[in-house]
Amino acid sequence: MSEILVLVEQADGEVKKVTLELLTLARTLGTPSAVWAGPGFSADAKAKLAEYGAEKVYVAGSADVADYVVAPKAELLAQLVGSASPSAVLVAATAEGKEVAGRLAVKTDSGVITDAVGVGEGLVADQSIFGGGVNVHSRVTKGTPIIAVRPNSTAPAPAPAAGAEEEVSVALSDAAKASKIVERVKQEKGARPELTEAAIVVSGGRGVGSAENFSVIENLADVLGAAVGASRAATDAGWYPHQFQVGQTGKTVSPQLYIAAGISGAIQHRAGMQTAKTIVAINKDPEAPIFELADFGVVGDLHQVVPQLTEEVGKRK
Numbered sequence: 243m244s245e246i247l248v249l250v251e252q253a254d255g256e257v258k259k260v261t262l263e264l265l266t267l268a269r270t271l272g273t274p275s276a277v278w279a280g281p282g283f284s285a286d287a288k289a290k291l292a293e294y295g296a297e298k299v300y301v302a303g304s305a306d307v308a309d310y311v312v313a314p315k316a317e318l319l320a321q322l323v324g325s326a327s328p329s330a331v332l333v334a335a336t337a338e339g340k341e342v343a344g345r346l347a348v349k350t351d352s353g354v355i356t357d358a359v360g361v362g363e364g365l366v367a368d369q370s371i372f373g374g375g376v377n378v379h380s381r382v383t384k385g386t387p388i389i390a391v392r393p394n395s396t397a398p399a400p401a402p403a404a405g406a407e408e409e410v411s412v413a414l415s416d417a418a419k420a421s422k423i424v425e426r427v428k429q430e431k432g433a434r435p436e437l438t439e440a441a442i443v444v445s446g447g448r449g450v451g452s453a454e455n456f457s458v459i460e461n462l463a464d465v466l467g468a469a470v471g472a473s474r475a476a477t478d479a480g481w482y483p484h485q486f487q488v489g490q491t492g493k494t495v496s497p498q499l500y501i502a503a504g505i506s507g508a509i510q511h512r513a514g515m516q517t518a519k520t521i522v523a524i525n526k527d528p529e530a531p532i533f534e535l536a537d538f539g540v541v542g543d544l545h546q547v548v549p550q551l552t553e554e555v556g557k558r559k
């Protein structure tokens with residue numbers, strides 16, 4: 243079967259869940275090979291990648307690959323595209339992944355698809371475009387297909403493979419070394435998962451009513467192991483930080499479960515969440531547009547519904 247390259251996303255040497263999703267997806271398209279860029283590769287990382295189906299793991303462990311922002315990763319992948327002639331390259335549709343994808347497309351004179359929520363036979367990718375108003379199926383027709391896939395698009399499933407390690411040395415161009423990372427500051431990480439990667443997101447909108455009331459949303463998120471999101475009405479009101487805004491001018495999320503509480507479902511909000519697998523809406527207005535989108539809707543006051551839901555979920559733990 244043809245080789246599919248998967249660029250590994252990792253934090254402190256730990257393979258991120260989105261990579262396991264991409265390996266799972268790659269197995270349906272060909273034979274996955276993971277590509278590790280930078281130092282920190284370990285036996286644990288190798289075992290994880292093999293567990294999820296990587297037949298091969300290309301390791302470019304040089305510090306240079308990680309120290310010059312994204313350009314070296316694109317050069318590394320371009321080198322591998324040249325030497326291994328894979329039938330596709332999959333990256334995570336994260337900010338970094340999408341930039342790598344764009345650069346790689348230019349370097350290899352290939353077509354690129356970003357924000358795919360699935361890839362099927364013939365490397366046909368599914369995308370939700372125009373603010374989520376249209377679903378399209380597209381295929382790259384030039385060069386090596388490069389596809390950036392949104393986190394949570396595929397449920398990760400193990401299928402052990404060889405995970406044969408192959409060291410790669412990459413000769414970086416001067417252009418790739420134009421910007422060097424001089425300092426890394428670790429962001430204080432809360433206990434909640436990262437918004438764009440979370441399998442469950444609980445979001446609150448204007449209906450939450452105040453910054454203090456957001457604890458109702460946070461409590462449900464915590465009992466579900468979810469990330470917290472917010473509508474722009476809530477972030478503009480200063481009730482929740484802007485970095486948690488979901489929508490056209492905020493983050494795009496594609497979780498397994500999205501719970502929208504006190505959110506009307508404006509098109510700009512939908513643009514950031516409507517590829518969620520299951521959408522639950524809690525709104526006191528039965529005519530709220532969010533119900534057109536929801537798989538499950540609760541008409542009621544969120545201040546009553548959400549605490550009860552939190553309590554019930556808590557009992558099951």
Ligand SMILES: Cc1cc2nc3c(=O)[nH]c(=O)nc-3n(C[C@H](O)[C@H](O)[C@H](O)COP(=O)(O)OP(=O)(O)OC[C@H]3O[C@@H](n4cnc5c(N)ncnc54)[C@H](O)[C@@H]3O)c2cc1C
Nearest residue numbers: 447448449473474475489490491492504505506511526544
């Ligand atoms: C260029 C542009 C970009 C934008 N980008 C974004 C974006 O990225 N993200 C985004 O979210 N918005 C964005 N917006 C704003 C968007 O148009 C809406 O104004 C916004 O999404 C509304 O937020 P909301 O649903 O929380 O508030 P509202 O539309 O005011 O809805 C509040 C909802 O809460 C319900 N409610 C009230 N009280 C309760 C209660 N106690 N219990 C249950 N339900 C209750 C109401 O029935 C109502 O449906 C953008 C707008 C523009 C013009």
